[in-house]
Structure formats: structure tokens, C-alpha cells
Amino acid sequence: MRLRRLVWKEFLELRQNPRLFGIVIVAPIIQLTMLGYAATTDVKDVPIVVADGDRSPESRSLIARFDVSRNFTVIDTVTTVADVDGYLQRGRAWVALAIPQGYGAAIHSGTPVALQVVADGSDSNSTTVALGYATSLIGGYAEELTARASAAAGPRPAAIDTRIRIWFNPQLESRFFMIPGVLALLLLLVTANLAAMAIVREKELGTLEQLNVTPLRRWELIVGKLLPYGVIALIDVFLVTAVAVFWFEVPLRGSLxxxxxxxxxxxxxxLALGLFISTVSDTQQQAMMTATFFFLTPMIYLSGFIFPIENMPRVIQYATYLIPLRYFLVIVRGIFLKGIGLELLWPQAAAMAAWGAVVLALAVARSRKTTG
Amino acid sequence: MSAAATANAIEVRQLTRRFGQFVAVDDVSFDVRTGEIFGFLGSNGAGKSTTIRMLCGLLQPTSGTATVGGIDVRRNPESVKVRIGYMSQRFSLYELLTVDQNIRFFGGIYGLAEARLAERRRFVIDMAGLAGRETTLARDLAGGWRQRLALGCAILHEPAILFLDEPTGGVDPISRRQFWRLIDALSQAGVTVLVTTHYLDEAERCHRVALIHAGRLAAMGTPTEVKQVFAGRPIVEIRADQAVDAMRLLEAMPAVEKTSLFGTAVHAVLRDPAVSADAVADRLRAQGIQVEAVATVAPSLEDVFLDVIDRANAAARGTAA
Incomplete structure (x- = not known):
């Protein structure tokens, strides 16, 4: 009865608060869309400048290969290697390709020829990826030329036979890996922040004191906040999953x-974390700061969302066991990409449930009706 | 329940509350009789709110005891909460809920059944003069209405004892008067009201008052009783063009015990009831002050309040010396 009134009241307030509506419904979709595009380690349209010292049909054919590749965009063609400096310095190009004079003749005569690739190393990750693309593109092109030459001379087995098999993400689309993680991240940010505001807002308004002189029980207050925000979180789960599956076409291989x-x-x-923060804060601003700096940021860094946990020092690795996001990342990625079920994910589920129960109990314990 | 407990709605014995080194409420004892309007007077920070918060079970006393409706507040704060209503100076309402929604919410929290809630809702809307405003958001209500709605929400469950912590702060005089009529009506219906205020005109409407200063109870009784401190010490009210000069000259007169400024007038407390107001005025005129009006006045609670503070401060200096 009392609980029903609390939940009813919470929804009424939510309906009257357009900003809260924005935080709950609009922000997750916008963030997922942005992060879905931004949180990717794929490198696309790397700006490349070519110093074509040969200006032959052969060199143009090679340049065309780069141009049609979706990994590169040829932004300019210059004559000498010295000319590319300016492009790299200003960041107009990340990679420069130098084709020496006599390249076309060398191809025809079958003599070895060296192509020079210069790259801007300031963003080492992207550069490494871009260099990898460039190498494989040139390698593929060279293979093709050899094949064509040998076809003219008669059939010959291919010299290179490399077969790479990639599981779960055969397209090696990093967003397939990232987007389920973004779902976990968004749920954390939205719900923890929302809950962190929940009780402290009533503290500021004075209504918490008013509730404290009523027979309302402490757990009723906490659960009265937990239920409505739980419903909202569920809506977010559906929304974000829908965007992930239908817009980004991330495969949902496991059970919805x-x-x-x-x-x-x-x-x-x-939510338990947010409510706990709310009970230990005096103002909404304080709650927000506490949530962001003491909980959310360290949690995100240590969860394995950005940096692999395996690469962290041992002590920190142990600390990651205290982070529910860590478990949920394994779960969402497992369900989305591997299609695995509870038979493999139960340890993560159990760890999360225990964590939630403990923190919720702490929040109830912290929400005093009488100040000592 | 003992006979004494039924006669007194609230019994406070040696109640003390410390915050670190600071003693907010210091050894305070008093009783509030059932159905009485009991005024708790004092300046800001005197310990009024701290006392009320202890009686409502919001704050644990450091020492001492208090029973509210016969229940020990320290041991059983949750049982007290069923029997009391509490309204603070903040008029705590849900801003984003309408008048009606606020009433229904608090009714639900107090566990009122649907039929009783409907009846109480009508009563509160009527009492607060909120008919026609049921769907207005609480944040859009003017001060007086907010205040009456907050009172209404605090008495939905018909508590026997009502705590009002500076209930008229920031409200216009007409709304204040209206509010006090509601308090009178509640008291008449048998509700015990403990109200804190620093408006001394409001204190005159209380059946009994307690003056609290620096955490200690400095005086207690009916307004008439507490004014007895001025028995044999008449108060002369003087209106003069140079009030400050007049005060200085008055202070120098042997017949004058002390003076204080009341708006544009000066109140002089005389040591001797035989000295007339006109004699004081004549002496001022002789010293070049234009006296516009002079009269012996009955002591107000404000006079009592200032007198009590003066003596408390003097006593504190005495013990410190």
C-alpha cells in the first residue's frame, strides 16, 4: 500500500520532469548511436598522400587500389618525397606512400622494387592498424601481379597460402564487440546517476524529513525508489538492445x-550503488561528484571495457572482482556474440546478484530515519 | 498508561543535545498539556528546532528523556511517528505533484483507507481553502496556500499531537492570521500543538509559552504569567525625534533600569513604580529632547523576551567572572 504510493509518486514526478525524461529515454539512444560509431578501433578512410615519382600507368594503378579501398582516401598526389612532409606535419595525411621512379619498368622486368611507406606515429594504435592495411593492400596487389605474370607464362601454384580464421566476429568488426559493452556502460551511467539523485533530491527538498516523521519504513523508502527506476532501466534495456540489433546490426545470438x-x-x-551514494550525500551535486569520481569512472576503467583485465597488475586484477560491470560485460558479450547461456554465465550472474544484495542492504542500513 | 501521561501530551525531562562541543539544547524540562497550544520562543539557533526534532524522533537526544503521547521518544521513535503530525518551516511538499496528488501521497504513506482518505482530503482542501486548485502543482502555489497544504498533509491521519516548526516563516500577515485560526480550531478539537516561532505576536495566541535562550529554558508560563517579571517595574514608551540620544539620556537616569528600541519608540524599564511617565518625559525635555508622546504601557512578550535574554546574559557573565 505504502510502497504502491511511493512508486506512483515517483512516476508522477518523472512525468513532470522533462529533463529526467531526457536522461532516461533520449540520452541512452543518442549515446549509443554516438558511441556505436565512435567506440570502434576499426580504421576507415585513412588520409594518405602519394609521392608518385614514376607517373606511369603501373603507379596509377597502385594508387587507384588505395583510392577504392574503404580503409584509405587518397587526398593528394605529389611528385617528390620531400613534398609529403607538410601533409604529415599538419596532420592532413596520416600515411604517405612513395613510389620511386622506375617503378613501372621494374614491375615489367620483374626486378625487386621498394615502396616506401611513411606514417604519422602520434596515434600509434590507428597508425599500426593503418600500416597493417597498407602492407596487406600492397602485398595483395603484388601477389596479383605475380599471379597475372605467371598466368601468362602458364599455371603455377600460389606461393603463399595463409588462411586466417576468425571466430565470433568474422568481419573483425570492432563495433560488434564494443556495442554490447556500451549497453552495459549506459545502463550503469543512467541508472546509477538517477538513483544517486533519488533520495538526496528529497533531502534537499525537505520531503525526506517529512517522510522520516511518518511511519514509513526504511526498506520501503529504498524499494520505493528501486522499483520505478528498475522499470525505467528495463525500458532502456529494450531501447538500447533494439538500436544495437536493428541499427548497428549486432547479432543477438543468445536468448533475449x-x-x-x-x-x-x-x-x-x-541502482543499489546509486541509492547508497544518495544516502551518504547531502546535496545532489555531491552525489553526482561522488558517483562520477569515486565509483563510475574507476569502475569503467577497471571493468575491462577499455583495457583488457589480463594486462592489469595482479593487485588491480583482484580489485576488478568488486566491479559488477566486469561481470555484466562478460555476460552481454557472451549472450550477444557467442550465444552462450546460463550454464556458462552463472558464476557472473551469481557474483552480480551477491554484490547487488550487499550494496542494497548497505543502502537500507545507511538510510536513517533518526539522526544519532 | 498513568494518569499523568494522559493529562500531559508531552513530558520533557532534562533533555540535552550536543553537537560535538556545542550544546544546542541544555537540560530542558517542561510539560505540554493535552489540547494546549504551547509556544516555543527563542531567537534563531536558540535550540527550538533541535528540541522539536528530538520530540518527533528525527534526532536522538544526547541525554534526558521525552515522552510524546505517553511513548518514550528515545526508545520508540517509530511508535511516536504514528501519533504525531509535523510541519517544518520549509513546508515540505512534492513540488512536481499537484495539490491533490500530494494529499493522496501522504494519505497513502500514513496508511489511510480509501474512504477515510476521501473524507480527509475533502477536509484538508476545505480547511486550506484550496478548492478549485486541486490540480495545481505544489510549486505553483503561493506561500500561504503552500503553508496550509503542508499543514493539511501533516494532519491527514488526525494526529493527537502536532509539531509546527516556525510554520509562518515567509508568509504574508493575512495568511499568518488565517493559519493561526486553523491552529485555534485544531486545539479546540483537542489536538495538542507545540509551535515554535520568533514572531512574538503569535506567541500571545499560545496558551502557554516557553522562552529558550542559548539552549536553556529561560522562562515558562502563560503569556500573562511570564509578563509578571515586570511587576513593580513599569515600562514607559517614549516617542522622540532623536531616539538614540533619548536612550542614552534615559540610561543615565537613576530611575531607569534599562532601555530598548521598539521600532521608532524607546521602551524604558523603571526601577520604581512611583515614578510617572510624565516625570521621565519632563526630564528628557529639560535636556533638549523633543518628546512627541509618552505613556506607560503593558509589557509585551517582546519586552519579556529581551529582559529574559538580558538577565541570562548577565548571569552568564556573572558565572564567567
Missing amino acids: TLLIAMSLIYVLCT
């Missing part, structure tokens, strides 16, 4: 029901 169920356990953790 399992994904929802796991999300609910995870949201119990994030």
Missing part, C-alpha cells in the same frame, strides 16, 4: 529473455 533477466540483476547492482 536471458539478456533481460541478467540486465535486471545488473540494474539491481547499479
